[in-house]
Amino acid sequence: MFKAEVYISRRNRLRSMLGSGVVIFPGNGESPMNYPANGYHFRQDSSFLYFFGLDMPDLVGFMDLDEGMDLIFGNDVEIDDIIWMGPQPSMQELAQKAGIQHTAPLQNVQEVVGQALSTGRPIHFLPPYRAESKMFLGRLLGLIPDRVREHASRELVKAVIRLRSKKDRFEIDELEKAAAIGYRMHTAAMRMAREGITEREIAGHIEGIALSHGAGSVSFPIILTRNGQTLHNHDHSNTLRKGDLLLVDCGAESELHYASDNTRTLPVGGTFSPKQRDIYQIVVDAVDKATSMVRPGIAYREVHLAVAGVITSGLKELGLMKGNVSDAVINGAHAMFFPHGLGHMMGLDVHDMEDLGENNVGYDDETRRSTQFGTAYLRLGKKLEEGYVLTNEPGIYFIPALIEQWRREGTNKDFIDFSKLESYITFGGIRLEDDLLVTGDGCRLIGERIPIYPGEVEEFMKGTTSV
Amino acid sequence: MFKAEVYISRRNRLRSMLGSGVVIFPGNGESPMNYPANGYHFRQDSSFLYFFGLDMPDLVGFMDLDEGMDLIFGNDVEIDDIIWMGPQPSMQELAQKAGIQHTAPLQNVQEVVGQALSTGRPIHFLPPYRAESKMFLGRLLGLIPDRVREHASRELVKAVIRLRSKKDRFEIDELEKAAAIGYRMHTAAMRMAREGITEREIAGHIEGIALSHGAGSVSFPIILTRNGQTLHNHDHSNTLRKGDLLLVDCGAESELHYASDNTRTLPVGGTFSPKQRDIYQIVVDAVDKATSMVRPGIAYREVHLAVAGVITSGLKELGLMKGNVSDAVINGAHAMFFPHGLGHMMGLDVHDMEDLGENNVGYDDETRRSTQFGTAYLRLGKKLEEGYVLTNEPGIYFIPALIEQWRREGTNKDFIDFSKLESYITFGGIRLEDDLLVTGDGCRLIGERIPIYPGEVEEFMKGTTSV
Numbered sequence: 001m002f003k004a005e006v007y008i009s010r011r012n013r014l015r016s017m018l019g020s021g022v023v024i025f026p027g028n029g030e031s032p033m034n035y036p037a038n039g040y041h042f043r044q045d046s047s048f049l050y051f052f053g054l055d056m057p058d059l060v061g062f063m064d065l066d067e068g069m070d071l072i073f074g075n076d077v078e079i080d081d082i083i084w085m086g087p088q089p090s091m092q093e094l095a096q097k098a099g100i101q102h103t104a105p106l107q108n109v110q111e112v113v114g115q116a117l118s119t120g121r122p123i124h125f126l127p128p129y130r131a132e133s134k135m136f137l138g139r140l141l142g143l144i145p146d147r148v149r150e151h152a153s154r155e156l157v158k159a160v161i162r163l164r165s166k167k168d169r170f171e172i173d174e175l176e177k178a179a180a181i182g183y184r185m186h187t188a189a190m191r192m193a194r195e196g197i198t199e200r201e202i203a204g205h206i207e208g209i210a211l212s213h214g215a216g217s218v219s220f221p222i223i224l225t226r227n228g229q230t231l232h233n234h235d236h237s238n239t240l241r242k243g244d245l246l247l248v249d250c251g252a253e254s255e256l257h258y259a260s261d262n263t264r265t266l267p268v269g270g271t272f273s274p275k276q277r278d279i280y281q282i283v284v285d286a287v288d289k290a291t292s293m294v295r296p297g298i299a300y301r302e303v304h305l306a307v308a309g310v311i312t313s314g315l316k317e318l319g320l321m322k323g324n325v326s327d328a329v330i331n332g333a334h335a336m337f338f339p340h341g342l343g344h345m346m347g348l349d350v351h352d353m354e355d356l357g358e359n360n361v362g363y364d365d366e367t368r369r370s371t372q373f374g375t376a377y378l379r380l381g382k383k384l385e386e387g388y389v390l391t392n393e394p395g396i397y398f399i400p401a402l403i404e405q406w407r408r409e410g411t412n413k414d415f416i417d418f419s420k421l422e423s424y425i426t427f428g429g430i431r432l433e434d435d436l437l438v439t440g441d442g443c444r445l446i447g448e449r450i451p452i453y454p455g456e457v458e459e460f461m462k463g464t465t466s467v
Numbered sequence: 468m469f470k471a472e473v474y475i476s477r478r479n480r481l482r483s484m485l486g487s488g489v490v491i492f493p494g495n496g497e498s499p500m501n502y503p504a505n506g507y508h509f510r511q512d513s514s515f516l517y518f519f520g521l522d523m524p525d526l527v528g529f530m531d532l533d534e535g536m537d538l539i540f541g542n543d544v545e546i547d548d549i550i551w552m553g554p555q556p557s558m559q560e561l562a563q564k565a566g567i568q569h570t571a572p573l574q575n576v577q578e579v580v581g582q583a584l585s586t587g588r589p590i591h592f593l594p595p596y597r598a599e600s601k602m603f604l605g606r607l608l609g610l611i612p613d614r615v616r617e618h619a620s621r622e623l624v625k626a627v628i629r630l631r632s633k634k635d636r637f638e639i640d641e642l643e644k645a646a647a648i649g650y651r652m653h654t655a656a657m658r659m660a661r662e663g664i665t666e667r668e669i670a671g672h673i674e675g676i677a678l679s680h681g682a683g684s685v686s687f688p689i690i691l692t693r694n695g696q697t698l699h700n701h702d703h704s705n706t707l708r709k710g711d712l713l714l715v716d717c718g719a720e721s722e723l724h725y726a727s728d729n730t731r732t733l734p735v736g737g738t739f740s741p742k743q744r745d746i747y748q749i750v751v752d753a754v755d756k757a758t759s760m761v762r763p764g765i766a767y768r769e770v771h772l773a774v775a776g777v778i779t780s781g782l783k784e785l786g787l788m789k790g791n792v793s794d795a796v797i798n799g800a801h802a803m804f805f806p807h808g809l810g811h812m813m814g815l816d817v818h819d820m821e822d823l824g825e826n827n828v829g830y831d832d833e834t835r836r837s838t839q840f841g842t843a844y845l846r847l848g849k850k851l852e853e854g855y856v857l858t859n860e861p862g863i864y865f866i867p868a869l870i871e872q873w874r875r876e877g878t879n880k881d882f883i884d885f886s887k888l889e890s891y892i893t894f895g896g897i898r899l900e901d902d903l904l905v906t907g908d909g910c911r912l913i914g915e916r917i918p919i920y921p922g923e924v925e926e927f928m929k930g931t932t933s934v
Binding site for chain 2: 031032033034035036037038039040041043045082083084085086087129130131132134135138139145146200201203204205206208209210211212213216220229230231232233235236339348349350351353354355399402
């Protein structure tokens with residue numbers, strides 16, 4: 001599973017992109033739930049995984065750019081630890097798996113970094129996102145924990161994003177494995193989505209599937225709700241009723257912690273009502289439109305706006321929107337129904353490298369982030385390149401609070417027929433999401449496609465028995 | 468579900484135990500996995516839950532002891548939040564559920580606490596265990612985050628432990644609910660424990676059961692391993708083989724976050740070998756011995772040592788130990804086989820209040836913690852009182868590294884027959900664990916007893932089909 005050369009080559013490429021100084025990659029520690037010794041599932045830092053591969057707490061990766069020397073700080077276990085944790089490989093053995101010759105006890109990091117500090121060498125580190133890492137770097141560098149992020153290395157951030165954005169075959173393999181677990185989660189939800197069951201029962205069962213395979217973790221907290229109009233809904237307390245739409249947005253991690261992320265919206269009871277099917281079909285058309293456009297060189301914002309056009313046309317046919325489609329999209333009228341972005345990068349993180357700054361990952365000098373409501377939420381706007389992996393996740397939602405606000409304020413009233421909307425106020429929301437790999441001349445799906453066309457979904461839900 | 472009077476009465480009792488000043492209870496925030504917005508399952512701080520009951524991030528509970536005023540700091544949601552999170556109750560509505568009249572925006576906490584600071588009033592808070600809370604209190608009180616714990620209030624710690632140690636009916640109800648979920652987890656594992664399945668598949672499935680019910684969480688990371696001799700084994704990578712012992716130590720949280728914690732050790736394939744059954748029977752006898760002794764007024768260390776005697780007698784009968792049983796226990800010879808404590812308090816935390824200091828919870832002036840290997844790991848040693856809830860979890864393990872160390876060093880060689888041990892070196896480990904409530908004149912089990920007697924376990928595993 002470990003391929004030392006992969007990690008050596010990644011570090012060498014990183015080294016070639018940076019100037020002089022040292023680089024510190026603090027791995028993650030255990031994260032306590034309700035007292036220090038009661039931890040959540042351990043999750044290693046993604047950049048640490050990318051460059052060092054070791055999936056255990058309390059390690060620090062270190063690169064001396066001038067000496068060309070890589071080192072891992074971490075402690076060997078003692079006899080007392082063996083009673084509680086079992087026999088463990090030595091630090092030396094672990095480091096060799098990552099192609100590293102040098103190891104040192106964790107407490108030595110202070111001395112080594114102190115030396116670099118005292119000679120004024122540049123010290124590169126990524127912006128920490130866990131309080132524990134902020135405190136660690138604060139102690140190490142003599143900084144106030146709250147201000148550590150300000151000292152993160154822009155040069156390092158840029159280089160890491162450049163490397164991690166383009167997925168190699170090794171990574172695509174892992175993404176496929178994560179997708180296979182995600183497929184099982186989604187089809188299990190399809191089998192369970194019937195009247196009388198609670199959201200929590202389905203969510204718990206499908207998270208159990210993620211826990212049973214790969215790294216044993218979901219890639220993000222499961223969204224599974226009959227209130228799909230709430231975009232990041234983590235409430236699972238409702239009981240499903242016939243006629244509900246159940247929105248399921250979930251994914252798993254492969255053994256090496258690569259993510260999957262798919263969304264399906266299911267008719268509880270197994271059949272879409274004609275009204276649901278009309279809206280659903282627009283969202284399927286939107287997904288397929290995006291897939292048909294994704295290729296190297298196209299800006300993802302262009303794809304996002306084309307999808308907004310598909311949604312606007314579809315809603316216009318149903319009489320919910322009106323006027324000229326292009327003008328509606330330019331004015332952001334679609335965003336009342338589709339208030340989020342078309343997608344984001346995906347890799348070791350489900351929102352890949354979001355800790356390094358959304359705009360650093362998804363935008364550049366050529367493509368600046370929009371400030372218009374809706375498009376402003378698009379996480380990835382810039383031109384695509386071969387090897388990028390991204391999500392394609394349009395949706396149509398009827399959000400009562402937002403509809404009421406726009407109606408009251410007359411926002412985009414030339415493009416929206418608010419009177420027609422009244423019968424949709426309890427409709428809920430539909431989102432569909434596939435994961436795409438940008439290839440040399442277009443794109444392809446990551447993983448087998450989870451049933452998505454309305455007939456296909458109904459067929460699947462009919463043909464299978466409940467678990 | 469919320470009973471405002473319960474929370475009011477708990478705060479009033481706390482107030483009556485403290486002197487003057489103010490008390491700050493920082494609730495927990497979201498805990499990031501791999502970037503700020505990608506959080507683990509939210510887990511509220513247990514003392515916050517006990518006194519304020521509100522189960523959501525970014526709240527601060529506040530008590531003015533002199534004015535008799537309680538307050539919750541937290542922010543109401545904005546329209547943008549409603550799009551992502553759905554409609555939410557107001558802070559005012561939330562506070563009323565906890566019987567609190569006063570609320571204020573989160574940023575006001577600085578001003579209110581600053582006022583108390585500037586007038587030199589005592590400021591009480593519990594020792595924080597999350598880095599985020601250390602940083603929060605550091606900012607609030609002008610302290611270095613690493614040193615905040617030193618300023619925690621011993622008076623508050625003592626009072627909280629006194630209150631939380633004795634469970635009221637409301638809490639016992641919740642513990643029973645947690646136990647019912649734990650029962651389902653354990654019996655599911657019994658149905659699945661067959662040759663060829665991986666530990667991870669069973670662990671994932673039974674965690675899925677915890678996620679499907681109650682608070683939707685395990686009470687601690689599941690231990691599920693064919694290497695039960697490793698006490699805190701969180702590796703789940705093995706495939707089960709016929710003849711293995713599978714140790715399963717797991718529990719769930721009830722809706723209000725009360726814990727369950729049970730252990731069973733199962734024969735993969737459904738039948739114990741005679742050798743396994745011999746050791747297993749000693750552990751069952753040890754559990755039953757403890758249950759027969761637990762009552763108000765007895766020190767749990769006395770129960771622990773009596774159990775050590777049962778284990779020593781049993782192993783002596785098998786020829787693995789020798790000499791006088793009492794002398795063996797006094798010398799800690801049993802601890803090579805039973806190197807941990809008999810149990811710990813359980814409540815809102817599986818190791819209840821461990822964040823407040825194990826010795827503060829489990830020991831007092833009358834009963835000081837032992838320093839002898841084995842008994843030193845006993846988390847609860849002091850005299851029991853009615854209303855305590857505790858675990859009863861003896862075990863016998865054959866830990867190769869420990870056996871080798873004792874053999875080499877001749878430790879307790881008068882009580883252990885090292886030559887006989889050779890055929891047990893790959894035996895593994897057995898632990899059994901029930902949860903007990905101390906009643907007026909003895910104790911009773913929390914929850915329905917999970918099959919435990921060897922015949923019962925074999926019958927259960929035989930009689931049921933795999934999932």
